[in-house]
Amino acid sequence: NAGVMQNPRHLVRRRGQEARLRCSPMKGHSHVYWYRQLPEEGLKFMVYLQKENIIDESGMPKERFSAEFPKEGPSILRIQQVVRGDSAAYFCASSPPGSSGANVLTFGAGSRLTVL
Amino acid sequence: EDQVTQSPEALRLQEGESSSLNCSYTVSGLRGLFWYRQDPGKGPEFLFTLYSAGEEKEKERLKATLTKKESFLHITAPKPEDSATYLCAVQAPRGSTLGRLYFGRGTQLTVWP
Numbered sequence: 001n002a003g004v005m006q007n008p009r010h011l012v013r014r015r016g017q018e019a020r021l022r023c024s025p026m027k028g029h030s031h032v033y034w035y036r037q038l039p040e041e042g043l044k045f046m047v048y049l050q051k052e053n054i055i056d057e058s059g060m061p062k063e064r065f066s067a068e069f070p071k072e073g074p075s076i077l078r079i080q081q082v083v084r085g086d087s088a089a090y091f092c093a094s095s096p097p098g099s100s101g102a103n104v105l106t107f108g109a110g111s112r113l114t115v116l
Numbered sequence: 117e118d119q120v121t122q123s124p125e126a127l128r129l130q131e132g133e134s135s136s137l138n139c140s141y142t143v144s145g146l147r148g149l150f151w152y153r154q155d156p157g158k159g160p161e162f163l164f165t166l167y168s169a170g171e172e173k174e175k176e177r178l179k180a181t182l183t184k185k186e187s188f189l190h191i192t193a194p195k196p197e198d199s200a201t202y203l204c205a206v207q208a209p210r211g212s213t214l215g216r217l218y219f220g221r222g223t224q225l226t227v228w229p
Contacts, residue, residue: 004159033215042120042203042219043160091159095215104197105151105215107159 002027004094004108012114019079019086021111025094032075033105034067037089049075055097084112089113093103119143122204122220129227133194137223139151139204140186148189148207150217151180153200160203194227201225 005024013019023031032045045059049069060067064082070077079086089112093105123138141149148167152160164173166182173180177198179190189202201224205217 003225017191030213035219041223042221043205043217044219045208045213045216047217054217059216093215095198095211105162105217107161 004029004092004106006090006092006108006111008111009109010112010114012116013082015083016081016116019082019113021077021079021090021092022074023077023092023094023112024074025092026106028096029094029106030097031095032069033093033095034075034077035091035093035107037091037110039064039088043091046077079113081093082113084115087113087115119218120204120206120220122202122223124223125221126224127226129191129194129225131195131227131229132188134192134194136191137189137202137204137225138179138186139189139220141204141206143206143209143218146206147210149182150207151178151189152203152205152206153189154203154222155200163202186212191225196227196229199225199227 002076007022009048032049035043047060047067050054052071066078072092089110091107091110093107119142139146146153148165150165151163154160164180171182177192181188201222203222205219208216
């Protein structure tokens with residue numbers, strides 16, 4: 001019974017490149033959340049998705065960032081034209097359908113992005 | 117505007133030396149306050165949820181309490197394996213995404229033998 005799987009665990013990109021982070025939710029979970037943890041800061045909500053739908057993207061930067069959760073396959077957080085300020089740990093969390101949300105969030109181990 | 121403030125930022129305890137971590141919050145209409153444990157290189161691991169002032173929950177050496185303005189995580193007779201960063205988070209106000217949490221910066225706890 002695998003938990004929330006994130007890959008890659010570590011990613012190094014040069015400024016201007018693209019970063020793609022993947023998240024496979026726990027089996028049976030259909031709600032996915034992405035959080036970002038900048039150095040010396042707390043985790044901050046970015047986006048909430050259900051299968052094929054973005055429900056709440058109010059925490060996501062307006063430019064260069066996008067997220068999707070297709071009918072088949074993992075959720076993907078995409079960062080275009082990365083800058084040094086994007087260096088952070090990106091965490092994915094999932095919850096089952098019909099849940100009350102935060103009460104049953106399970107977090108993955110995170111993807112650590114370093115922008116050179 | 118910070119909604120969750122944790123103190124101290126770092127805490128070093130000798131094994132067996134009990135102490136408390138503090139989490140103060142400013143969100144109105146609290147729907148839930150959460151405590152997580154985070155080990156280096158890992159994601160947050162759920163510990164407790166508290167919903168109303170006066171509520172308490174316990175798990176092994178940990179006990180979480182809640183008042184109208186803050187929460188405490190009491191650690192009784194800690195062991196080195198309790199060393200971790202402890203995160204506090206509050207659920208977004210009514211009308212917002214249920215799974216949206218506002219996290220504090222955490223308290224890094226080190227317990228030495």
